[in-house]
Amino acid sequence: MxxxxxxxxxxxxxxxxxxxxxxxxxxxxxxxxxxxxxxxEHPTFDKERDPLWQFAVPIGVSSIDAMTVRTKARTRARTFMPSKPDKYSVRFYAVVGWSSLYVHSLWDNSSGNTMPSTPAERYTGLFPILRTPLYNTLRADEVTLEQESAIALWITMAGYQTRAMRSPTGHRLVVSDNFYTHHTFAQALLKFTDGEMHLLGTVRINLVDKWNKPVVSVAVTRADGGPRGGWGLVAAVDPEPGWGKKKQVHQNAQRRIAKAK
Structure with a gap:
């Protein structure tokens, strides 16, 4: 018919x-x-119809972490993690609001995905409003980040909150464990959200870049020997943009200098 x-x-x-x-x-x-x-005609119309309207977009503190879904399927997306209760599972990244405990952003970790597009490209394909902020962030001088990296996906997932609704206070906070806490992640997140969202989390010393590892190691040692409740503040050092290529150019130039007799 x-x-x-x-x-x-x-x-x-x-x-x-x-x-x-x-x-x-x-x-x-x-x-x-x-x-x-x-x-x-009135904004309270949606509020009266939806009792969970205030949880739609978190405006305070959120967490980013991985969640797993157990599966017995023969798929490349399945990962094996012997330390987890569900050893064979599909892993997802999730951004959850603290006040509501609702998942605001959810995306798979692209394990086994052979598509030519990157995880961040596929996520922004679903939410086109994020394409321009991601493009500008990846090309910013203060951001040293590759589009293929998982961090590029994390900043789009967490930063989607600011594009959906700006915080009334002008500030947001995302909390992570030591797997996600990276200085490059924090810098890119600040750029993506126009300075609205900050990152707070524990740090894994072997994931700290070589520029900041010496001072962080000293701060950790000082905190271990200090009184209970004490803390220290370490200023992060940003590497010079494109330092790897500049170092190679400098080394090549040094080789062409005639040695003193």
Whole structure:
């Protein structure tokens, strides 16, 4: 059946008797022309209809972490983690609001995905409003990040909150464990959210870049020997953008300098 009129045919074995018993076909086709739809005039309209409206977009503190879904399927997306209760599972990244405990962003970790697009590209393909911020962030001088990296996906997932609704206070916080806490992640997140979202988390010393590892190691040693409740503040050092290529150019130039006799 392709047209509304075919629900009320005169021929046998066609149509539905419930339609003709409820209302005539002519009367039914007159109804849509008499309907007029208006957008809600008052913002409380949606609030009254949806008791969870305040949880739609977290505006305070959120967490980013991995979650797993157990599976027995033979798929490349399945990962093996002997230390986890579900040893064979599909891993997802999730951003969860603290006040509501609702998942705001959810995406798989792309394990086994052979598509040419990156995880961040696939996520922004679902939410096109994030494409321009991601493009500008990856090309910023203060951000040293590759588009193929998992961090590029993390900043789009966490930063989606600021693109959906700005915080009334102008500040947001995302908390992570030592797997996600990276200085490059924090820098890129600040750039992506125009300075609104900061990162707070424990740090794994072997993941600290070589520029900041010496001072962080000293701070950790000082904290271990200090009084209970003590803390220290370490200023992170940003490497020079493109330092790897500049170092190679410098070394090549040094080789061409004639040695002193």
């Amino acid at each position: 392709n047209e509304i009129a075919e629900f009320w045919p005169d021929r046998r074995l066609l149509g539905q008797s419930a339609f003709s018993e409820t209302r005539t076909g002519t009367r039914f086709q007159q109804i849509p022309g008499a309907l007029t739809l208006h957008p809600p």
